[in-house]
Amino acid sequence: MGVLSAQSTTRHHELGIQLEQSYGFMYGAPLNFKTLYKCGKTDQAVWRLQLGNIQFGHNYYEPSQQQSTWMSLGGSIGREWRKDLNSNLRFFHGPLVGAEMSMSRSVSDVPPGTDNSYYYIMPNLIYVLGIQYRINQDFYVAAEIHPGFNTQFNYNDGSWSPNRYMSGGLNGQAALLSVAYQFETYKKGKSKKARGVVRIPE
Numbered sequence: 001m002g003v004l005s006a007q008s009t010t011r012h013h014e015l016g017i018q019l020e021q022s023y024g025f026m027y028g029a030p031l032n033f034k035t036l037y038k039c040g041k042t043d044q045a046v047w048r049l050q051l052g053n054i055q056f057g058h059n060y061y062e063p064s065q066q067q068s069t070w071m072s073l074g075g076s077i078g079r080e081w082r083k084d085l086n087s088n089l090r091f092f093h094g095p096l097v098g099a100e101m102s103m104s105r106s107v108s109d110v111p112p113g114t115d116n117s118y119y120y121i122m123p124n125l126i127y128v129l130g131i132q133y134r135i136n137q138d139f140y141v142a143a144e145i146h147p148g149f150n151t152q153f154n155y156n157d158g159s160w161s162p163n164r165y166m167s168g169g170l171n172g173q174a175a176l177l178s179v180a181y182q183f184e185t186y187k188k189g190k191s192k193k194a195r196g197v198v199r200i201p202e
Helices: none
Strands: 004-020 032-042 045-061 066-084 089-108 114-134 139-145 148-156 165-169 176-192
Touching: 004 045, 032 176, 045 089, 066 114
Parallel strands: none
Antiparallel strands: 004 032, 004 176, 032 045, 045 066, 066 089, 089 114, 114 139, 114 148, 139 176, 148 165
């Protein structure tokens, strides 16, 4: 007869923070942090979700009595495959598709007065190449680079600007470092055993 038995399935998860320093690690612009979430049936192939470039600000310039407000938001999704190099070191790679949107507004009270709004949309397609080092069973650190392409569309004064740009290649200074915590979740299911015949000796 067929009998039911409880069976557990696992799913791999990773939560991390990524640090980007576009002008090198010794000097340049302030460090930029992004959040990472990865999941999959195993840790050998995972889906990658990334949320970053969340920034906003407000400035006021006294001589010109000008106020400016800006905000940006970006994210990406992709797939990541891994290959073990030894017990603690592995190589990973995979495609990543994303976009960033920025909005800004500048208002001046000096006659005749100005009120300008600008919107920027920057889609990108990159390929991630990286090395991951396992610190222990729960944590790892990784370094990666993002060769790829991106373009920008501008919208202001009620219309899209005809001026667009596209860039691509591999910038050796645009390296990213990340640290992540990894864990497994378990989900109970039901499986049916195969039917069989038991012969009892006479």
